[in-house]
Amino acid sequence: MFYRDTWAEIDLDRIYHNVSMIKAHAGFESLFAVVKANAYGHGDVEVARTALEAGATHLAVALLDEALKLRRHFSDSAILVMGPIRVADIAVAATHRIAIIAHDLDWIEAAAGYSGPRLDIHIKLDTGMNRVGIKCAEQLKRGTRLLHNNPAFNLCGLFTHFATADGDTALYQAQLARFDRLTADIDLSALTLVHQANSAAMLHQSKQPQSNAGRLGIAMYGLPPSADLKLPFELQQAFSLHSCITQIKQLHKGEMVGYGATYEADTDQLIGILPLGYADGWLRYHQGREVEIRGQRYPLVGRICMDQCVVRIDPSIEVGTQVTLLGDLISVTDAANDLNTINYELVCSISDRVPRRYKRHGRFISERNDRFSDA
Numbered sequence: 178m179f180y181r182d183t184w185a186e187i188d189l190d191r192i193y194h195n196v197s198m199i200k201a202h203a204g205f206e207s208l209f210a211v212v213k214a215n216a217y218g219h220g221d222v223e224v225a226r227t228a229l230e231a232g233a234t235h236l237a238v239a240l241l242d243e244a245l246k247l248r249r250h251f252s253d254s255a256i257l258v259m260g261p262i263r264v265a266d267i268a269v270a271a272t273h274r275i276a277i278i279a280h281d282l283d284w285i286e287a288a289a290g291y292s293g294p295r296l297d298i299h300i301k302l303d304t305g306m307n308r309v310g311i312k313c314a315e316q317l318k319r320g321t322r323l324l325h326n327n328p329a330f331n332l333c334g335l336f337t338h339f340a341t342a343d344g345d346t347a348l349y350q351a352q353l354a355r356f357d358r359l360t361a362d363i364d365l366s367a368l369t370l371v372h373q374a375n376s377a378a379m380l381h382q383s384k385q386p387q388s389n390a391g392r393l394g395i396a397m398y399g400l401p402p403s404a405d406l407k408l409p410f411e412l413q414q415a416f417s418l419h420s421c422i423t424q425i426k427q428l429h430k431g432e433m434v435g436y437g438a439t440y441e442a443d444t445d446q447l448i449g450i451l452p453l454g455y456a457d458g459w460l461r462y463h464q465g466r467e468v469e470i471r472g473q474r475y476p477l478v479g480r481i482c483m484d485q486c487v488v489r490i491d492p493s494i495e496v497g498t499q500v501t502l503l504g505d506l507i508s509v510t511d512a513a514n515d516l517n518t519i520n521y522e523l524v525c526s527i528s529d530r531v532p533r534r535y536k537r538h539g540r541f542i543s544e545r546n547d548r549f550s551d552a
């Protein structure tokens with residue numbers, strides 16, 4: 178239930194389409210559905226369920242907190258936390274059968290004495306992104322030995338992450354080569370999961386010869402990882418954002434709109450008030466952008482407030498008329514390009530104050546309002 182006419186729609190049929198198409202295209206036996214950050218703002222549980230139906234074999238998140246939440250809903254699915262966790266929390270992960278990563282030799286040395294329930298662990302290699310991971314072959318060798326020596330750890334995976342699978346192919350190739358150099362002395366066939374590819378690599382590169390799995394994030398949501406590259410097939414954007422006009426008023430030439438009076442009417446004109454603002458993640462940088470009403474584009478005028486924003490309209494529009502802020506006409510990716518940011522950031526920014534409504538098999542099946550629930 179929600180009591181304000183602002184909501185996001187998530188078309189799970191489109192997520193199903195994207196996952197099954199990408200799985201077939203990439204050709205990996207195993208596929209992680211990356212559902213961190215509340216599935217990039219789409220809703221972790223709902224997206225995870227659909228992705229698993231469509232052929233994903235594992236779930237991946239960034240935080241142990243996110244994994245523990247998923248575990249409540251998916252008692253048997255394999256879940257990986259891709260970010261470092263505290264050594265002190267290994268037992269929590271193990272108790273809930275959540276796989277974790279070993280990202281650093283100091284961390285492995287501190288964890289070496291762990292003696293709780295057995296758990297799966299993946300070594301994270303840094304092959305050139307210079308973010309999380311082990312960079313040096315000596316440290317990898319010693320870390321691997323320490324993990325092997327402790328029967329509480331099931332060393333089942335090895336992975337890295339690409340910085341430029343959608344662009345700088347020289348760095349992409351260098352990362353592949355570094356992965357091969359670092360793992361030259363490791364029997365990769367003894368590991369269940371070797372994974373390197375993100376969406377960009379799965380869509381735009383040939384299969385990495387060492388890998389048997391990929392980690393699929395942004396493209397699962399139907400959003401292209403790269404603004405510049407041609408997609409091998411159509412992705413379907415699952416996310417759309419809607420609101421309805423709550424009030425209409427006449428502005429006379431010279432009147433101003435909103436905080437700071439940044440917009441001045443240059444003629445007599447009509448404006449409509451929309452009940453969403455920066456507290457919903459509809460951030461101030463959307464000022465001046467266009468929204469869709471009945472297939473036409475209309476400009477937002479004045480500053481975006483915490484709970485409201487204002488759209489310039491025409492007389493055909495009434496109180497209650499639906500407005501689509503992001504959808505098929507004004508796509509997440511076009512809006513992101515317009516704002517000099519990336520589609521990832523836009524969807525992640527829409528806050529949990531905006532209820533999510535879920536569509537599957539062409540009809541609405543559920544909704545989620547994290548700020549308020551009848552339950």
Ligand code: PMH
Binds near residue numbers: 211394521
């Ligand atoms: N694997 C890791 C380790 C990641 O951090 C991410 C995304 C993915 C896979 C999925 O990538 P994709 O969404 O491009 O398919 N991580 C981030 C990030 O930290 N900032 O933006 C995307």
